[in-house]
Amino acid sequence: MKTAEILEQFHQIASSPSRQKEAFLQAGKKVVLVAPVYTPEEIIHSMGLVPMATWGADIELKLAKKYFPAFICSIVQSIVELGMNGTFDGASAIVVPSLCDSLKVLGENWKYAVPSIPFIPMTYPQNRKPAYALDFVKAGYNRVISDLEKATGAKFEDEKLKKSIEIYNQHNAAMRKLEQVLANHPEITAVQRNDIYKSAGFMLKEDHTKLVNELIDTLEESSTDVQKIKIMTSGILTDCPSLLSILDENGFQIVANDVASESRQYRTDAPAADTGLDSLALKFSAMDNCSVLYDVEKKRVNMIVEQARQYGAKGVLVVLTKFCDPEEFDYPLMKKACEKENLPVLLVEVDRQMTNYEQARTMLEGFKDMLQA
Amino acid sequence: MSNASANIYTLGIDIGSTTSKCVLLKDGKRIVAHELIKAGTGTYGPQRILDQLFEKTAVKREEVAYTVVTGYGRVSFQGADCDMSELSCHAKGIYSFDNSVRTIIDIGGQDAKVIQLNDKGQMTNFAMNDKCAAGTGRFLDVMANILILDISELEREYFLSQHPVRISSTCTVFAESEVISQLANGANRADVVAGICNSVASRVASFAKRVGVRETVFMSGGVAQNGGVRRALELELDVPIHYNEFSQMMGAYGAAVYAYEKAMK
Structure with missing residues (x-):
């Protein structure tokens, strides 16, 4: 397949998750919704179920307002809105991790707002490294397994989990390689790039890996004269088409990212261990450099500077999801570290209900002029 | 040339x-x-x-x-x-x-910006207000309307004030009800106007400090014509604010x- 054809496939899948869900259901598969972030998809996959990611959608919030105040993460609110308006009908369960206050609220409200789709909590500890933390994480996984068995009738087997872990590790590797390859291909727009990342949530990982590897092969065989302004992105979610189009119109190229819905989830593989659950727990223990993962030293800040330098980014675009406390806490440290290294930073606040991005356009145009000066 | x-x-x-x-x-x-x-x-x-x-x-x-x-x-x-x-x-x-300008404070009809320049006049940093109208010309329009004053009269009132009242700088809607409450409690009109100008200055100064204030500081945009806001900003930032009639x-x-x-x- 040619690059354009592969990109079109990614676009079709990324822009129509409901169609994907219906196709899985018609094929006799059971779909389990996976809320962000670091949800143990491998367990769901190993039980023959289809994990489908949900980061909400850019929609007007109506029904969900019954359960939330205005000043809470719009990703979480829009997930409940989609649940209440029937978009998720047919899903067998939703697994929600406990990694931020808004996600905790999501789970509790979901039980009342969408009683037809069972809520399964994945409770993670704040401390990830000590042995007791590993036991705590495994207890969380066992709760997920038990609830999934109840909700879907599927059975868990550790040997199958090991196979799924292998598939997920291969996907992680493909996504890491993709990031490196895309850095050398500015002709791939920010909108197209987003399709690649976003579609990962709506496909079985083995299928996504195959398509990503095909894209990598075609890109590696091609070269381009296109030149753009290299930037790094950071934030929870950067999938808004309007914002990405402004990046494209202004000639920006995302060469690296520290985005929760993108590379953060592909940084860490599950290592080999006696059991699949041990392997998954060790993966969570090894994770780092994320606003929702407790780290008193905030190593993430320096990682962003180093990554930006490594990929030749001229500046860092922080896309801050409104009312995201974990990201807001990290931002001043990140800004200080970047400015110390003469790396300009632009903060753009977004939420799922924004319809007008003209202020963001002005800021990005100003940022472009600054980086080109 | x-x-x-x-x-x-x-x-x-x-x-x-x-x-x-x-x-x-x-x-x-x-x-x-x-x-x-x-x-x-x-x-x-x-x-x-x-x-x-x-x-x-x-x-x-x-x-x-x-x-x-x-x-x-x-x-x-x-x-x-x-x-x-x-x-x-x-x-x-x-x-x-x-x-000689190194910091620009531009307050327009619906947004406010602070821009930092280097010695070559290149933009090195900037900040803008979020979507709320607080700290913008629109905020002053709304307040002048409540006080039945022309926007051009706010400056005169500001300098008549002896004891400025405190007005919220975070939200235009909340500030509007605060102004009405102050007037209902018998607050002097000039003191309310001074509170309004101080509110704009406080809001803009908060992100000016984020960007970093270096002299010479120049104010542009329609609100620059309001000497009350200029003076309030000078007091907030503790620097002279330069301006001329061509600022807008x-x-x-x-x-x-x-x-x-x-x-x-």
Whole structure:
């Protein structure tokens, strides 16, 4: 397949998750919704179920307002809105991790707002490294397994989990390689790039890996004269088409990212261990450099500077999801570290209900002029 | 400038949310004509202002070598050679006017910006307000309306104040009800106006400090005309705030300078 054809496939899948869900259901598969972030998809996959990611959608919030105040993460609110308006009908369960206050609220409200789709909590500890933390994480996984068995009738087997872990590790590797390859291909727009990342949530990982590897092969065989302004992105979610189009119109190229819905989830593989659950727990223990993962030293800040330098980014675009406390806490440290290294930073606040991005356009145009000066 | 570049006319248009401004430049330096109309984007303003400008000058429209449009209405405006962000145009205009400026505070009809410049006049950092109208010209319009004052009368009232009241700087809607409560409690009108100006200054100063304030500090945009807000900002930031009567035209002026630079390429 040619690059354009592969990109079109990614676009079709990324822009129509409901169609994907219906196709899985018609094929006799059971779909389990996976809320962000670091949800143990491998367990769901190993039980023959289809994990489908949900980061909400850019929609007007109506029904969900019954359960939330205005000043809470719009990703979480829009997930409940989609649940209440029937978009998720047919899903067998939703697994929600406990990694931020808004996600905790999501789970509790979901039980009342969408009683037809069972809520399964994945409770993670704040401390990830000590042995007791590993036991705590495994207890969380066992709760997920038990609830999934109840909700879907599927059975868990550790040997199958090991196979799924292998598939997920291969996907992680493909996504890491993709990031490196895309850095050398500015002709791939920010909108197209987003399709690649976003579609990962709506496909079985083995299928996504195959398509990503095909894209990598075609890109590696091609070269381009296109030149753009290299930037790094950071934030929870950067999938808004309007914002990405402004990046494209202004000639920006995302060469690296520290985005929760993108590379953060592909940084860490599950290592080999006696059991699949041990392997998954060790993966969570090894994770780092994320606003929702407790780290008193905030190593993430320096990682962003180093990554930006490594990929030749001229500046860092922080896309801050409104009312995201974990990201807001990290931002001043990140800004200080970047400015110390003469790396300009632009903060753009977004939420799922924004319809007008003209202020963001002005800021990005100003940022472009600054980086080109 | 070489002789070959003589008699180059360039035009800068700044279409804001409440006003439209334009500046016609000769050879990138001399202001031939300028115009301001109190009608912004989405109105007759942008077109009418050009008609008015060319009625007042001997220069014909077709003699303009290059036109740059800026401001909130720049994207929808047809008839310019290119559009540029108001951040860049204000930076260009003000630095061209006074090359000692290192910090620009621009408060317009619906947004406020703080821009930091380096010694070459290049933008090195900036911050803008979020979507709330607090700290913008719109906030002052709403408050003046409640007080049944013309916006131009706020400055006089500010300097009459002895004991400014405290008005919220976080939300226009909350501030509006606070002002009504203060008036209902018998607060002196001048003290309420001073509270309003202080509120704008406090809001803008918070992100000026985020960007970093270096002298010379220059204020542009429509709100720069309000001496009360300028004084309140001086007290908040503890630096003199420079201003001139052309402050509101700086975006259009910068656009015209950019247009000249582009015409000469």
